[in-house]
Amino acid sequence: MAAWFLQILWIHVGCVIASGSLFFTRGCMVLAGWRAANHTALRWISVLIDMLLLAAAIALTTIIHQYPFVQAWLTVKVVLLVAYIVLGTFALKRGRTRAVRATCFVAAVVVFLFIVTVARTQNPFGLFAQL
Numbered sequence: 001m002a003a004w005f006l007q008i009l010w011i012h013v014g015c016v017i018a019s020g021s022l023f024f025t026r027g028c029m030v031l032a033g034w035r036a037a038n039h040t041a042l043r044w045i046s047v048l049i050d051m052l053l054l055a056a057a058i059a060l061t062t063i064i065h066q067y068p069f070v071q072a073w074l075t076v077k078v079v080l081l082v083a084y085i086v087l088g089t090f091a092l093k094r095g096r097t098r099a100v101r102a103t104c105f106v107a108a109v110v111v112f113l114f115i116v117t118v119a120r121t122q123n124p125f126g127l128f129a130q131l
Helices: 002-031 040-064 072-094 098-121 126-130
Strands: none
Touching: 002 040, 002 072, 002 098, 072 098, 098 126
């Protein structure tokens, strides 16, 4: 499987970009009051992208032999991923008011971007590792 490392890595990166872009687009649609933001097709596309993203992530961890709860940077990514998912559900549908949805949306985007910096630096402090 190691021979496929670069291909799996690029699938993972592509899915991160697609997932983040779709979430950002749907979040903006929700805040604009567009009912289409939670259309069944968009939700299923999101689920499919996220499933492929997770499968690629699991494959990568087995290839590089680095695992969450063993390596700190991967543990931080998993914990932040859970926070991102919770914030995302409140931003897209569970938030009762527009203010709650907006706050959760901004927080989810910040968490998403921090996850990216943790992945890029392979450091649990992400972009703050340089300080």
